[in-house]
Amino acid sequence: MAVQELELTNKKKSTKFSTVKFDENIKEKIEAAPDLVFRDGSRVSGSEMWRFMTTEGPKRYPNLFSKGKNHGFSDDAELISGFRRNYFNTTMYDRLNRFAAKGTPVVFIQGGQTHEPYYAAGGIPIRPGQVNGWATNSKENMDYDEADLRRLQIREIGRQALTVDACQTAKYEIIQNELVQGISIIAPYLCTRCSDIGYGVEAHRHGKVQLPLLPVDFPVNNQQNKPWAREYVAENLRRLVRKIAELSKVEVNDDVLWKEIKLHNEKRRLAREYLDLWWSAPVPPTNSQDHTAIAGLGNESSNDPVAAKQILEESLKEVKERIRNNVKGKNLSDDPVRLFICGSCVNPNPHVVDRAGGVVVGKDDGLSEIFYDVEETGDPYEQLAKTMLSFPYELPTEERGRWVAEQVKKSRADGMIFMYQWGCNFQSAAARLVADVVKKEAGVPTIIIERAMAESAQGQEQLHNRVEVFIEMLRQGKK
Amino acid sequence: MSKINAFAGVDVGSLGTKAVILVNGEIAGSSLIRTGINSVENGLESLEKALDSANLKKEDLKYIVGTGYGRISAPYANKTITEITCHAKGAHYLHPATRTIIDMGGQDCKAIRVDEEGNVVDFAMNDKCAAGTGRFLEVMANVFKVDISELGPLALKATQVLPVSSTCTVFAESETVSLLARGEKPEDIIIGVHHAIANRIKGLFSRVGIQSDVFFSGGVAKNTGMRKALEEVLEVRIANPKNDPQLVGAIGAAVSAQKLYEKGGNVNQRSA
Numbered sequence: 001m002a003v004q005e006l007e008l009t010n011k012k013k014s015t016k017f018s019t020v021k022f023d024e025n026i027k028e029k030i031e032a033a034p035d036l037v038f039r040d041g042s043r044v045s046g047s048e049m050w051r052f053m054t055t056e057g058p059k060r061y062p063n064l065f066s067k068g069k070n071h072g073f074s075d076d077a078e079l080i081s082g083f084r085r086n087y088f089n090t091t092m093y094d095r096l097n098r099f100a101a102k103g104t105p106v107v108f109i110q111g112g113q114t115h116e117p118y119y120a121a122g123g124i125p126i127r128p129g130q131v132n133g134w135a136t137n138s139k140e141n142m143d144y145d146e147a148d149l150r151r152l153q154i155r156e157i158g159r160q161a162l163t164v165d166a167c168q169t170a171k172y173e174i175i176q177n178e179l180v181q182g183i184s185i186i187a188p189y190l191c192t193r194c195s196d197i198g199y200g201v202e203a204h205r206h207g208k209v210q211l212p213l214l215p216v217d218f219p220v221n222n223q224q225n226k227p228w229a230r231e232y233v234a235e236n237l238r239r240l241v242r243k244i245a246e247l248s249k250v251e252v253n254d255d256v257l258w259k260e261i262k263l264h265n266e267k268r269r270l271a272r273e274y275l276d277l278w279w280s281a282p283v284p285p286t287n288s289q290d291h292t293a294i295a296g297l298g299n300e301s302s303n304d305p306v307a308a309k310q311i312l313e314e315s316l317k318e319v320k321e322r323i324r325n326n327v328k329g330k331n332l333s334d335d336p337v338r339l340f341i342c343g344s345c346v347n348p349n350p351h352v353v354d355r356a357g358g359v360v361v362g363k364d365d366g367l368s369e370i371f372y373d374v375e376e377t378g379d380p381y382e383q384l385a386k387t388m389l390s391f392p393y394e395l396p397t398e399e400r401g402r403w404v405a406e407q408v409k410k411s412r413a414d415g416m417i418f419m420y421q422w423g424c425n426f427q428s429a430a431a432r433l434v435a436d437v438v439k440k441e442a443g444v445p446t447i448i449i450e451r452a453m454a455e456s457a458q459g460q461e462q463l464h465n466r467v468e469v470f471i472e473m474l475r476q477g478k479k
Numbered sequence: 480m481s482k483i484n485a486f487a488g489v490d491v492g493s494l495g496t497k498a499v500i501l502v503n504g505e506i507a508g509s510s511l512i513r514t515g516i517n518s519v520e521n522g523l524e525s526l527e528k529a530l531d532s533a534n535l536k537k538e539d540l541k542y543i544v545g546t547g548y549g550r551i552s553a554p555y556a557n558k559t560i561t562e563i564t565c566h567a568k569g570a571h572y573l574h575p576a577t578r579t580i581i582d583m584g585g586q587d588c589k590a591i592r593v594d595e596e597g598n599v600v601d602f603a604m605n606d607k608c609a610a611g612t613g614r615f616l617e618v619m620a621n622v623f624k625v626d627i628s629e630l631g632p633l634a635l636k637a638t639q640v641l642p643v644s645s646t647c648t649v650f651a652e653s654e655t656v657s658l659l660a661r662g663e664k665p666e667d668i669i670i671g672v673h674h675a676i677a678n679r680i681k682g683l684f685s686r687v688g689i690q691s692d693v694f695f696s697g698g699v700a701k702n703t704g705m706r707k708a709l710e711e712v713l714e715v716r717i718a719n720p721k722n723d724p725q726l727v728g729a730i731g732a733a734v735s736a737q738k739l740y741e742k743g744g745n746v747n748q749r750s751a
Contacts, residue, residue, distance in 0.1 A: 465561055465562075472560065472561055472564045473564075473598075473599040473600070476599065
């Protein structure tokens with residue numbers, strides 16, 4: 001099944017949304033900022049970024065530069081690192097195309113885990129969400145509505161090919177339908193976060209496009225302190241690295257892996273330092289959108305950890321300055337209701353949260369990924385295995401719930417939202433237990449919200465309604 | 480500015496648009512119209528009608544709150560609030576002893592717990608599926624070729640409750656057609672349909688709990704058969720205030736408008 005091309009005779013570009021226009025007042029600061037340095041040593045100057053974000057980008061990707069009530073870049077134009085992060089994210093597809101053209105293995109992975117083995121082996125890990133973005137934006141010059149429809153069509157391909165409750169499984173069909181070129185291998189961790197990984201992998205085995213398939217097995221149920229489990233995962237990781245290195249033709253030894261581990265440890269530490277600062281700030285220094293995006297740089301998957309680390313450092317510096325000056329994130333209300341979010345793949349819309357008088361303080365999925373460093377002694381594969389097996393999100397659900405309750409308290413959250421995709425068998429089962437533990441141990445109200453996947457990006461009022469009323473309820477409780 | 484202490488609440492729901500005018504804390508006017516395709520026009524029309532019934536003009540209003548799913552298109556409102564909060568405020572206004580609300584509207588139903596001040600303390604919603612909503616009853620009325628207002632009285636004439644599935648409107652419609660073909664009495668099937676909806680709502684209360692007094696709001700609350708089925712299934716007595724239950728959200732919006740104005744709400748936000 002092909003994605004229908006949207007070239008209707010009478011179709012005019014939508015004018016219902018405006019295009020982001022960056023304030024000329026920040027131009028000087030953007031141009032004066034240091035070059036963004038990438039993993040391959042290439043650099044992009046502030047002037048080049050400004051030109052892309054104000055000229056080339058809006059022309060090629062009108063959908064990404066579209067601004068509506070519930071979508072678009074953050075309004076916090078004063079956050080210079082935010083502008084640079086948006087540049088980094090928007091140019092991701094160009095980088096992926098370049099990797100693909102050079103024959104660098106782009107590896108289809110799963111979220112929530114460490115990326116070191118993939119990078120060390122000369123690969124570029126890419127999560128389902130990014131695969132979807134890549135496929136959607138492989139067609140340029142789409143307005144917001146066109147891109148929204150294309151996203152829905154891609155999802156529908158997955159549904160028709162696999163199952164009605166396909167979510168990320170649709171991304172396997174992106175490969176089968178050759179909507180992106182350049183993914184070389186499918187190698188996700190089989191951790192306990194997503195009920196569709198196994199299904200998607202299995203479905204891929206019978207497709208017409210046959211890519212190498214290497215799922216990394218992952219023993220569940222609190223095995224992090226058991227030597228057999230660490231050895232087992234470590235062996236899986238060695239196999240993974242060998243396989244990707246065969247494709248990349250990169251020679252990998254322990255030193256290469258240690259170098260990668262050190263880089264990612266630095267990012268994890270920076271992200272934790274950022275979160276600690278943000279959580280302890282008297283007023284939230286960034287809005288929900290910027291906050292979650294900055295924290296997310298701790299385990300980025302925008303295909304360049306070196307540039308991501310630089311932006312994280314810059315964000316940390318800016319946020320420290322804001323906290324010193326008691327600056328509040330743009331569009332936040334006074335004393336916003338603080339929300340902790342649980343679940344994978346879907347989030348409350350940050351624009352809706354902020355407008356309703358709330359702010360997102362953290363996410364268990366993203367926080368889990370950066371919660372522990374990899375110890376920098378001994379065997380790197382075993383240390384990676386130990387850390388991966390310790391990630392709180394992958395622990396038995398009750399333990400995950402207790403860990404979330406601790407983070408809820410630490411982040412001074414007023415309430416917790418557990419959100420999952422309709423059809424996600426794993427997260428839907430975990431939601432009630434996690435919510436109950438959090439309610440009991442952190443003493444805050446919780447809500448479980450199932451997100452219907454049939455919705456277009458613009459048809460989510462019922463979803464927003466639940467988030468909004470939860471914020472109203474917490475606001476009344478705060479008085 | 481007008482010296483009249485008037486406030487309005489406009490509730491643009493999926494099937495009905497309601498407006499209520501509050502003057503000096505008392506309901507002075509109201510309106511209820513069928514929701515059409517234009518949310519802004521529906522809200523404005525309902526507001527105009529409510530103003531007419533209160534013999535007031537728009538300029539007399541000090542503050543307007545919009546609610547319901549159509550609130551995202553309510554440029555005439557100074558502020559928008561979710562319908563859950565508005566139903567809580569409206570039920571509290573009409574019956575201050577309310578601690579639990581069953582709200583059944585056109586496209587969803589809600590179980591809402593409130594405190595002694597009418598603040599929401601917990602809630603659960605059933606939507607994305609027409610089963611358990613006003614739309615479900617509309618489909619059933621169509622099957623029995625009666626007006627929706629006749630369903631409740633018919634249900635009260637039943638001699639037994641025939642089981643009907645609560646899973647899905649389409650399945651339930653199919654079951655109903657089969658039961659009719661089998662020669663079952665329409666009244667017994669209709670009470671079965673009402674029990675199916677009540678059972679659906681019972682699931683919501685297993686999540687948020689239930690405490691007296693129980694208040695029934697929304698358009699479906701006009702249905703006497705539904706009220707009886709809920710009382711039987713939930714094993715509670717439902718309070719019986721005199722006002723139109725379909726106006727509760729709009730009443731809560733008007734009450735909130737007054738409170739917000741008294742707290743110094745910004746009246747300049749209104750744009751139409």
